[in-house]
Amino acid sequence: MQSDHTSPLLALDNITVQYEKSDSLAVEQASIVVYPGEIAGLVGESGSGKTTLGLVAAGMLCPKQGQVVFNGRCVDMRERVGMYQHRRNVQMVFQDPAGALNPRMTIGEMLDEVLYVHRQALGMRDRTRREQRRDQLMDAVGLPKSMRHRYPHALSGGQRQRVGIARALAVNPKLLVADEPVSALDVSVQVQILNLFKKVNEELGQACLFVAHDLAVVRYMCERAYVMEAGRVVESGLCRLLFSAPEHPYTRKLIQAVPDVEKGLKLRKMSLSESN
Secondary structure (H helix, E strand, O other): OOOOOOOOEEEEEEEEOOOOOOOOEEEEEEEEOOOOOOEEEEEEEOOOOHHHHHHHOOOOOOEEEEEEEOOEEEEOOHHHHHHHHHHHEEEOOOOOOHOOOOOOOOHHHOOOHHHHHHHHHHOOHHHHHHHHHHHHHHHHOOHHHHHHOOOOOOOHHHHHHHHHHHHHHHOOOOOEEEOOOOHHHHHHHHHHHHHHHHHHHHHHHHHHEEEEOHHHHHHHHHHHEEEEHHHEEEEEEHHHHHHHHHOOOOHHHHHHOOOHHHHHHHHHHHHHHHHO
16 A cells, blocks of 8 residues: 655664673664554564564554654653553554464454553444454454454464464554564565555555565565664665665675575476486
């Protein structure tokens, strides 16, 4: 979904993060923006700092320096009421759907809990309304209502990730931060979940910061993307330009590292024909 808005929904300005007991910076002076209604990509290899930046965006990690601006207002992560609202506006979908769900709660109980905790903000003080909303959420992510009685261990990886998406959508966020949401799933299921993110974006209008190491996934999902290396944003722009004419050596290195199946098959055929 393309956004016609000119004002960013989320702006991370010169974010620097340093973990305790570490001499190096996890993120150094990184700046990104996400516009209303768009899916923006954040791509880089493991250890590049992309997940850390995503946690800052979601208000789950306080930066050493820099500003988080959401909907035109600076977010103070030390202010309790403001952070409560920010965490409702920005929700995360985690990489490992099994580890992100409570194994002792059924799917229905997990969704009911979110709706109950936020019942006042969502205007759902009535239990019947919360149950209706729970069923709507399950339907929105392609899960039958009968599954509300199941525990996470009884679901497939793709189904668990659908539950994670439903739980994130429960509070009507304006932005989803998806941290490698398909990397732990079978290849056959990955496309289904990616298409679900696209469906949510188109039908509900949620913007998304899509964090991934897979360039093909970012190209499929996003119109714009940021490339991170060693905690820094080294290149950004439209995906069609980033992948067709990358300017930074690291971006070119990432693209060259992607296996070319067709080229490999051609070389193998040539090798076999020469040997015969």
